[in-house]
Amino acid sequence: MNNPFSNIDAKLTMKYLGDFNSKLIKGAELLTDIEEIDVGTAPRQLIYEEDKLKLYRYKAEADKSCGVPVLVVYALVNRPYMLDIQPDRSFIRNLLKLGLDVYIIDWGYPTPSDRYLSMDDYINGYIDNCVEAVRKSAKSEKVSLMGVCQGGTFSAIYSALHPEKIQNLITLVAPFDFSTNDGLLFNWSKTMDVDALVDAYGVVPGNILNDGFLMLMPFNLNIKKYIDMLDVMEDKEKLLNFLRMEKWIFDSPGQAGECLRQFVKDCYQGNKLVKGKLKLGAKTVDLGKITMPILTIYASADHLVPPAATKPFNDLVGSEDKTLYEFQGGHIGVFVGSRSQKELAPAISKWLIQRDVPAPVKVAAAKVAPKADEPEVVKATLMPKVAAKPSSPKKPKVTNTPKS
């Protein structure tokens, strides 16, 4: 009888072990040489801070192509430098090269004193203050919001509550319809006892969430990935790239307990955002009040936020100008994949430029953003609320789903 292992012999196995050791030794040498794993290197300037939050404006890399500034709202889980993981794989740098004026919120690392922060605090407090800071900094009446993952959900909620301040809404791989069971996280979260979790920890350690993420593909993420790493261990640049991603994956801030409690209960378990029953403070979130142009980007092979959780969003908003964009790839590949570098930022930039406001709305907008070393950091105070005109939707456009 033939057998599948007839060509594997002891000599080959010993050779494998020898090669394996050589790679490890060489890799260990390189690892000890690496003193800094640099991430988030695009030059930027701190323009506002409040509690743990910091708001940055990136230094312009090209003439401004769009009058309305873009505020990136990242998820509370993991760190926003994934968008600028390394110079040649930087979603942020790609946007800057296309002339966008980009701001980003860095939520920081919550400590036990932040356990009582709620979704209302994050959305109607922090995001609103950042929007005000951006409006003042860019001298622009409105802001384009770009929310990533959970940040996309937050951005949509904010846009529904404060549509007058938002010119365009872009969401990337963000969940809205939590009724789906396509993703394991959605499946597991429906029955989890978030009260027990939050009551036990206050600020829920990032590691607990990370364990959940690793469970999504345990054999690939816990074993195979590190076996594959051996193949890049002898190449310093490739090893650094690996380490940058590794750093990002395990750089997980804790989650403010009350915010997490509401997010899990109201969104994952109650699906209240879609049902129009989500309450923030005294206000109920009505997605129908989102009337500005929206660009909804989802990843076809997203195992964290499945397309089924994202796609229904466009049917729930009041906007007439809405675009659904499918990216062929996974949740992280949207930002760091090699195809993404060529495809995504240009598509977003083009979409934004087409919807840029005419000059009168801008208030003496600078041609390029100030240099990173320029001054004015507003600290921990609220911005004066600039009166903004209500959103006036442009002429209707056909919903499209570009595919690469």
Add this chain to the structure above:
Amino acid sequence: MENPSDYIESWMKTQQQAINSLKDQAAQMQSFFMNTSGATDNPFTNWTKSAFQAFPMGVDATLAKDTFSKTLYGNDAMQKLYELWQPMLDAIRNKSIDPNNYADLADPAKMKALVEKLFNFDIGAMSQLQEQTAKYADVYQQFGKPWTDAWINAAKSQSSNFMQGNFAQNDFQPETLIKQMQAAYAIFESTTGKVFSAPAVGKDREKMELISKCAKAMSSFAANNIEYQQLMQVTGQEAMQAVIKTLAEKVEAGEKFEKFDEFFALWIDVNEKTFNKLFQTKEFSKKRNAMTEAGFNARKLYNEIIENQLADLPIARRSEMDEVYKLVYDLRKQVKSMEFQIKELKTSASKTKE
């Protein structure tokens, strides 16, 4: 050479030296690559230790070290995988066997060790928690100590049986063990366990009640945790069977593996799919959530016990800090709201002046 006999003697000596030298080399190689049980992890263990010791502590040394550790962890898992399948590979090489009997050659205990390593099953932490609680129980509930000890010993013995002994048997039936655990737990609940639900008396009544509650929560966690682990182990076995089936199909199709890596890729793929199928089930969600919920509850009660212990010391306790955090949170909101109002008033005042 003076005569033929000298030549032959010399030649034989040389040959003997060569053979001795080969034997020595083989022995050295063997001692280097094989430990006493025939596994091949010795050089890795030793090398890992020395590599870790050699690591400097730089800016990102922790991450580098951590990543390196995970690489070794992954490779260690691969080693374990190789050990697990090695008897089968040997058997296949040495003689033709019936693919349906491959399963007899794989050691379930090694498969179990792999699953445990992968999913971070750690009963050590639980045992430590139990022992610490027992110490408090000892302090505050002298009369209950024999029962507490009995319970802890029972839990330890069950855990030990499950984690080491029984599973390694080829005739092991996981369902039987779970039923055994459930029966033991039911007996505990209806006998000595009753003491934990009984109303306490005396000056330390509240503390004793808390300890009882915590002990009960921990026993609940232990039971749920074992059920969860059983589910994972059974799935691990299913995955092993699935790999065997795939191999058998390859045998019948006349396919061959050129490298162990190819088998490794197949193993990863089959396991990932088998576990993913489990993860999609309601049973998994239910058992995992029951386990984590019980763990969180036990932790919460344990924290309360610690707080009780620290009550007489001049340090801020968790619940007191939580009160401070709440106060700070409320004050921050008030201050922000007032700052905003002041700013609005100033703006409207300046507009009025103009």
